[in-house]
Amino acid sequence: MRILVTGATGFIGTRLCQVLVEQGHAVIGLSRRGSGSVAGVDYRAKDFTDTPSLTDCMEGVDCIVHLAGRAHVMDPRNDAPALYREVNHEATVRLAQLALDVGVKRFIFISTIRVNGNACDERFTEASVPQPVVAYDRSKLDAENGLRALLDGSPTEWVIIRPPLVYGAEALGNFRTLLKVVDKGLPSPLAQVRNARSLISVNNLARLIALAVQHPDAAGQLFLASDASDVSTHQILVALAEGMRKRLWSVPVPPSLLAWLFKLAGKEDTYTKLCGSLTVDASKARDVLGYRPDNDTLASLAQVGRQYRMSRQNTR
Numbered sequence: 001m002r003i004l005v006t007g008a009t010g011f012i013g014t015r016l017c018q019v020l021v022e023q024g025h026a027v028i029g030l031s032r033r034g035s036g037s038v039a040g041v042d043y044r045a046k047d048f049t050d051t052p053s054l055t056d057c058m059e060g061v062d063c064i065v066h067l068a069g070r071a072h073v074m075d076p077r078n079d080a081p082a083l084y085r086e087v088n089h090e091a092t093v094r095l096a097q098l099a100l101d102v103g104v105k106r107f108i109f110i111s112t113i114r115v116n117g118n119a120c121d122e123r124f125t126e127a128s129v130p131q132p133v134v135a136y137d138r139s140k141l142d143a144e145n146g147l148r149a150l151l152d153g154s155p156t157e158w159v160i161i162r163p164p165l166v167y168g169a170e171a172l173g174n175f176r177t178l179l180k181v182v183d184k185g186l187p188s189p190l191a192q193v194r195n196a197r198s199l200i201s202v203n204n205l206a207r208l209i210a211l212a213v214q215h216p217d218a219a220g221q222l223f224l225a226s227d228a229s230d231v232s233t234h235q236i237l238v239a240l241a242e243g244m245r246k247r248l249w250s251v252p253v254p255p256s257l258l259a260w261l262f263k264l265a266g267k268e269d270t271y272t273k274l275c276g277s278l279t280v281d282a283s284k285a286r287d288v289l290g291y292r293p294d295n296d297t298l299a300s301l302a303q304v305g306r307q308y309r310m311s312r313q314n315t316r
Helices: 011-022 051-057 081-102 135-151 173-183 202-214 233-244 255-264 268-275 283-289 297-315
Strands: 002-006 026-031 042-045 063-066 106-110 157-162 165-167 199-201 221-224
Touching: 002 011, 011 026, 011 202, 026 051, 051 081, 063 081, 063 202, 081 106, 081 135, 106 135, 106 202, 135 157, 157 202, 165 173, 165 202, 165 297, 173 233, 173 297, 199 202, 199 297, 202 283, 221 283, 233 297, 255 268
Parallel strands: 002 026, 002 063, 026 042, 063 106, 106 157, 157 221, 165 199
Antiparallel strands: none
């Protein structure tokens, strides 16, 4: 197949392009800088929000995998809802309209589990009622709804995938923070926290997307994604420390005290991310697409720790 990937030089995009090329697909990779590290990818310097400039990239494309977007940022000065709405919602729908106009057969949108909420007492499923919390989450849900409205019943099939936290040695955001905490030997106050988190490795997510690219039963479907097992935040830190060959120092702090301290600091959302539970039922992806995660989460996290340690050694 001929596949166009937006965000092709990013953390997820790079691994996805590797998988697609290994499977024999012809891959066009869009990114603002227009160059990447995966041999065999036809990289183009394009901004996906500039829809009129993309027409020349669409010739003969069978499937678009849309990874690019405005990520959730912590700086309030750059956190305006209008910015998320323009990039994640409106520009995504414009891209889908172009795909429909030129005859692309399938449009895959990588959304986020944050559409469902930032914590849960029971596992999220595809039937769970969305409960977006912040502007980023709402922009992703609006994009999902816009794609359905535009493409339902059209010749261009839609597929939506909602992953939880995606991890790997090159990950950014919250997971990069966890890697740095362990690498610096900072003590962890989370040993007594008994939460459960669903994660997905970048390898497993890339393999799932590759399945959705060509599986006939993926058309018109929403899939939640995760690894095969759930872990606590403390287990994540322990596994990363094992891979880095570092000792994780634990300070036993009661969860109730942690909650009070985070509230006092005005960081309730951070407490929820670190200490709350968020689990995902990925059985639909397994049943419909034959998705099979290739390893358990703790073993994969330890491997990520090893890769991160090696990358740090190579840059010193």
